[in-house]
Amino acid sequence: xxxxxxxxxxxxxxxxxxxxxxxxxxxxxxxxxxxxxxxxxxxxxxxxxxxxxxxxxxxxxxxxxxxxxxxxxxxxxxxxxxxxxxxxxxxxxxxxxxxxxxxxxxxxxxxxxxxxxxxxxxxxxxxxxxxxxxxxxxxxxxxxxxxxxxxxxxxxxxxxxxxxxxxxxxxxxxxxxxxxxxxxxxxxxxxxxxxxxxxxxxxxxxxxxxxxxxxxxxxxxxxxxxxxxxxxxxxxxxxxxxxxxxxxxxxxxxxxxxxxxxxxxxxxxxxxxxxxxxxxxxxxxxxxxxxxxxxxxxxxxxxxxxxxxxxxxxxxxxxxxxxxxxxxxxxxxxxxxxxxxxxxxxxxxxxxxxxxxxxxxxxxxxxxxxxxxxxxxxxxxxxxxxxxxxxxxxxxxxxxxxxxxxxxxxxxxxxxxxxxxxxxxxxxxxxxxxxxxxxxxxxxxxxxxxxxxxxxxxxxxxxxxxxxxxxxxxxxxxxxxx
Amino acid sequence: xxxxxxxxxxxxxxxxxxxxxxxxxxxxxxxxxxxxxxxxxxxxxxxxxxxxxxxxxxxxxxxxxxxxxxxxxxxxxxxxxxxxxxxxxxxxxxxxxxxxxxxxxxxxxxxxxxxxxxxxxxxxxxxxxxxxxxxxxxxxxxxxxxxxxxxxxxxxxxxxxxxxxxxxxxxxxxxxxxxxxxxxxxxxxxxxxxxxxxxxxxxxxxxxxxxxxxxxxxxxxxxxxxxxxxxxxxxxxxxxxx
Numbered sequence: 001x002x003x004x005x006x007x008x009x010x011x012x013x014x015x016x017x018x019x020x021x022x023x024x025x026x027x028x029x030x031x032x033x034x035x036x037x038x039x040x041x042x043x044x045x046x047x048x049x050x051x052x053x054x055x056x057x058x059x060x061x062x063x064x065x066x067x068x069x070x071x072x073x074x075x076x077x078x079x080x081x082x083x084x085x086x087x088x089x090x091x092x093x094x095x096x097x098x099x100x101x102x103x104x105x106x107x108x109x110x111x112x113x114x115x116x117x118x119x120x121x122x123x124x125x126x127x128x129x130x131x132x133x134x135x136x137x138x139x140x141x142x143x144x145x146x147x148x149x150x151x152x153x154x155x156x157x158x159x160x161x162x163x164x165x166x167x168x169x170x171x172x173x174x175x176x177x178x179x180x181x182x183x184x185x186x187x188x189x190x191x192x193x194x195x196x197x198x199x200x201x202x203x204x205x206x207x208x209x210x211x212x213x214x215x216x217x218x219x220x221x222x223x224x225x226x227x228x229x230x231x232x233x234x235x236x237x238x239x240x241x242x243x244x245x246x247x248x249x250x251x252x253x254x255x256x257x258x259x260x261x262x263x264x265x266x267x268x269x270x271x272x273x274x275x276x277x278x279x280x281x282x283x284x285x286x287x288x289x290x291x292x293x294x295x296x297x298x299x300x301x302x303x304x305x306x307x308x309x310x311x312x313x314x315x316x317x318x319x320x321x322x323x324x325x326x327x328x329x330x331x332x333x334x335x336x337x338x339x340x341x342x343x344x345x346x347x348x349x350x351x352x353x354x355x356x357x358x359x360x361x362x363x364x365x366x367x368x369x370x371x372x373x374x375x376x377x378x379x380x381x382x383x384x385x386x387x388x389x390x391x392x393x394x395x396x397x398x399x400x401x402x403x404x405x406x407x408x409x410x411x412x413x414x415x416x417x418x419x420x421x422x423x424x425x426x427x428x429x430x431x432x433x434x435x436x437x438x439x440x441x442x443x444x445x446x447x448x449x450x451x452x453x454x455x456x457x458x459x460x461x462x463x464x465x466x467x468x469x470x471x472x473x474x475x476x477x478x479x480x481x482x
Numbered sequence: 483x484x485x486x487x488x489x490x491x492x493x494x495x496x497x498x499x500x501x502x503x504x505x506x507x508x509x510x511x512x513x514x515x516x517x518x519x520x521x522x523x524x525x526x527x528x529x530x531x532x533x534x535x536x537x538x539x540x541x542x543x544x545x546x547x548x549x550x551x552x553x554x555x556x557x558x559x560x561x562x563x564x565x566x567x568x569x570x571x572x573x574x575x576x577x578x579x580x581x582x583x584x585x586x587x588x589x590x591x592x593x594x595x596x597x598x599x600x601x602x603x604x605x606x607x608x609x610x611x612x613x614x615x616x617x618x619x620x621x622x623x624x625x626x627x628x629x630x631x632x633x634x635x636x637x638x639x640x641x642x643x644x645x646x647x648x649x650x651x652x653x654x655x656x657x658x659x660x661x662x663x664x665x666x667x668x669x670x671x672x673x674x675x676x677x678x679x680x681x682x683x684x685x686x687x688x689x690x691x692x693x694x695x696x697x698x699x700x701x702x703x704x705x706x707x708x709x710x711x712x713x714x715x716x717x718x719x720x721x722x723x724x
Binding site: 379381382384385386387388389390391392395399400403404407 | 532534557558559560561562563564565567569571572573574575584585588589630633634636637
């Protein structure tokens with residue numbers, strides 16, 4: 001019994017640790033006097049929103065929102081994530097508002113309330129600089145076009161596709177689309193004009209063969225019927241910053257004639273400029289992995305023991321758990337935890353917390369199976385010998401069967417640890433800036449995807465190699481005890 | 483005084499009935515040896531006596547406790563019945579001493595030093611005191627089985643069950659294990675032994691049980707069974723093994 005209580009305490013401590021870490025990594029900007037809103041934005045959409053080299057979110061949208069917040073006297077807590085995830089977060093009331101160079105469309109107006117337009121822009125097509133084949137929409141016949149999920153560019157592509165038969169490649173972020181064209185997977189990309197123009201200004205080797213489409217208007221959005229005062233403040237603030245010239249200054253900063261292109265900094269320059277952000281991303285990856293794996297180790301052992309127990313009820317519970325959690329892809333589970341569960345329960349949950357829960361639940365299912373397999377691999381005579389001495393079932397399992405099962409399980413547990421570590425990259429979809437997402441963000445401002453993915457890959461490789469070596473050392477230690 | 487009694491004991495695996503209503507009474511201090519062809523149900527019978535096999539019908543009564551009664555605390559009764567297995571079943575992750583003192587430490591809360599003293603005493607009785615700190619993987623089969631006997635004695639049982647204790651041993655190691663068993667018998671332990679060692683049966687058994695096809699075919703002294711078997715099947719079997 002004593003051991004069981006200890007497990008419970010360990011589990012409790014882990015949850016508390018996760019909470020504390022969560023606060024530590026995502027400190028809330030608490031200001032007692034001013035209202036604080038949680039605002040979703042796109043993680044990688046220069047020049048409207050992107051992380052600069054100091055790790056701060058900047059861009060036209062961010063600067064406008066900051067100016068308006070200052071003017072109207074409110075605070076905001078920014079939640080960068082993928083554009084489509086941002087839309088879901090807004091619908092799920094996970095955030096109060098969203099500013100992400102979002103065009104005001106009739107469909108979106110059914111789900112959201114928009115502010116007055118704060119920027120006019122239409123989509124435009126771009127191709128590789130050296131592509132001389134495509135000079136009009138007609139030339140797209142039989143080609144492939146990259147678009148971003150849920151954008152006006154994607155809508156335009158869908159319309160054009162009916163006339164000119166071409167393939168569409170869907171992406172979650174802008175840099176993904178650009179890379180697809182630069183690496184010749186797609187022939188063209190359709191994207192909002194100012195974003196495209198800015199990227200080309202930053203030395204991205206693309207050209208615009210056609211004129212931009214008729215303007216769409218960007219608006220700030222809140223969930224339908226909620227936070228009307230936020231829309232009012234935004235509109236009032238927008239009028240003020242347009243009048244006092246702040247608005248023009250912001251536009252000039254990002255789209256003016258004298259904006260400097262970033263100079264490509266090479267492989268080591270890229271590391272040097274970004275190592276702090278990369279380390280931060282790596283830190284989040286490690287915390288996600290370690291906390292989730294520790295929780296899963298405890299929970300997985302319990303569920304695994306359930307499935308090995310001589311009780312049809314416990315077997316059934318374990319079986320249901322493993323079947324469901326192993327049958328749901330991690331990415332779906334992450335969306336479910338972050339968007340669906342809060343709506344069902346009417347609670348708010350941070351992305352980091354949702355990420356830990358997702359990864360723990362998923363890893364628990366796999367560890368439970370390994371525990372079950374490990375126990376099954378221990379000779380049946382071991383349990384019989386223990387029981388014949390008068391040891392009760394639980395004690396026999398704990399003192400005799402499980403210690404042997406653990407030894408059998410160690411290689412597959414190390415394997416699972418590596419898988420869990422790599423799976424953290426999937427959690428970027430709900431806006432957790434772990435290592436992979438950090439890489440994406442850096443690419444979004446530096447346009448150096450080639451070098452960046454090598455750097456990110458190497459970091460994973462080095463970390464996993466070191467951790468595996470460490471685990472092997474522990475394994476050898478345990479086994480020489482025999 | 484009756485130590486252990488089975489009444490119309492039945493056991494089926496699915497549709498296959500392997501024990502077909504067995505009655506047996508074992509007196510205190512008695513050595514009962516069960517012989518018979520393979521598949522006759524000897525081991526299953528033995529494993530029902532401490533309920534390692536769930537019984538399908540009938541009763542097992544040990545010291546007036548009915549083991550088949552669901553209210554009976556089976557763990558308590560098992561403390562009083564030691565068991566030695568064909569495959570030794572030593573715990574490979576524990577040293578010889580820890581194998582022996584696991585149960586007394588967990589169930590009787592004895593201290594580490596008391597446990598070590600107990601282990602040493604038991605190891606001396608089977609001639610294994612040199613190997614107190616060894617791990618099972620470094621022992622020979624005969625040594626493993628002698629440690630297993632010491633372990634089965636750790637809870638100070640009144641009854642010992644032996645399930646083919648020498649069948650997995652190389653021939654030259656059979657003697658040392660039988661020696662330890664003889665010593666135990668001479669000290670007055672109540673023993674029920676399933677074995678193919680006819681020499682041991684003849685020399686040590688108070689009674690021999692011949693089983694075939696899930697029935698007790700014949701019970702008698704070694705003299706009766708080996709020299710004047712009444713049943714044809716007993717005769718057939720002994721002709722083959724002797």
